[in-house]
Amino acid sequence: MSKIMIRGGDLDLVEYEFSPFSVGENIRTLGIDKKNFDLKPKAKEIEVKVPARIHLTVLDMNRFSPERPGGGGIGFAIQIYTTAVVECTAKETKIDFSREPIIRHFTEVFKKATGYAGGFKICVRDHEKKHVGLGSTGSVMLAVGHAMNRALGSPLSNEEIRLLIGYNYVEETIDERIIGGFETGVGPAAATYGGMAVMGDELTLVHRSEFAEGKDIYIIIPPTEAKAAGDDEFRLLMNRARTLDYRDRELKAYMVLMDLIPALHKNDLKKTGDIIWEMDFRGSKRAEVEHNSFEIYHYMSRLRESGLEFVGMSSVGPSIAVITGKERKDALKIIKDAGLEIALETKVDNTGIRFTNNS
Secondary structure, eight states: OOEEEEEOSTTOEEEEEOOOBOTTOSOOOTTOOOTTSOOOOOSSOEEEEEEEEEEEEESOGGGOBTTBOOOOEEEEEEEEEEEEEEEEESSOOEEESSOHHHHHHHHHHHHHHHTOOSEEEEEEEOOOOTTSSOOHHHHHHHHHHHHHHHHTTOOSOHHHHHHHHHHTOEEEOTTSOEEEOOOOSHHHHHHHHOSEEEEOGGGOEEEEEOOSTTOEEEEEOOOOOOOOOHHHHHHHHHHHHHHHHHHHHHHHHHHIIIIIHHHHHTTOHHHHHHHHHHHTTSHHHHHHHHHTOTHHHHHHHHHHHTTOSEEEEOTTSSOEEEEEOSOHHHHHHHHHHTTOOEEEEEEBOSSOOEEOTTO
């Protein structure tokens, strides 16, 4: 694999060598050792539903890497779901899902942390909303993790599962191996507890609150001129993003503590939208938006100037998340008049993980 140079500040130049590895290698249990726990495998299927997420921004890209989850971030859960059905087996693990290496690796992480010597039958069905910034990988791992846990009598806590996912987050390679990925922990935190999650470094959940209950969410995918891909895209985003976060991270942290969290406590959608809008022009988020072209700012500005309370780009884009209390017909007219189309409509999920009644 290639070596990639990432520059943050003037004295910050890091070289990463991205080396793929096999499923079951490089497991990090974080000191969790439940080998003496009285596991009680259930003789029935366990079904879990997990919401998707919108990731609004990383707080400091200088504080995470493929070997170090963190960096902080802000995001919220939405009513688009991934479902996992898990059943204990005597030994073999069978997986019914297109991204098998990722799931198989996390089952090995889970078994090592719990001391479970058996296997699982796993079936996953995700929301099938591709490339709209909903964080499908994290949702799938979370659903499977909680289903396996419930199937064994719940030896792990919600926090232990969340941290195991973050420190063992991987993406698959073309040869069915895996490679460490970048993870802030926003997705699993928001999906676990519902609502808006504000993360600090090292996957620390700083704040969680219900958010925009009952308000409509519109996910919009505007046209973009972004053409970079692979290593070129990675270098562009990481170098530019890290440099900008090096300059703006103190301001962003101040805005979170002094403005965003109080606005969330007051359930003030407009104030929250104003702060996220400022974040779109600061640090790494600015690099992500600019990567998709300055036209993204033009579209978002038109939406805000037309009275939509909350407008922010999700993850690395180009998807835009709009939240509003306006009547649906009025919101649709604003979006149409801006020359945009809606990819999907949903609402915030303020509940988080759900088990079916018989689980």
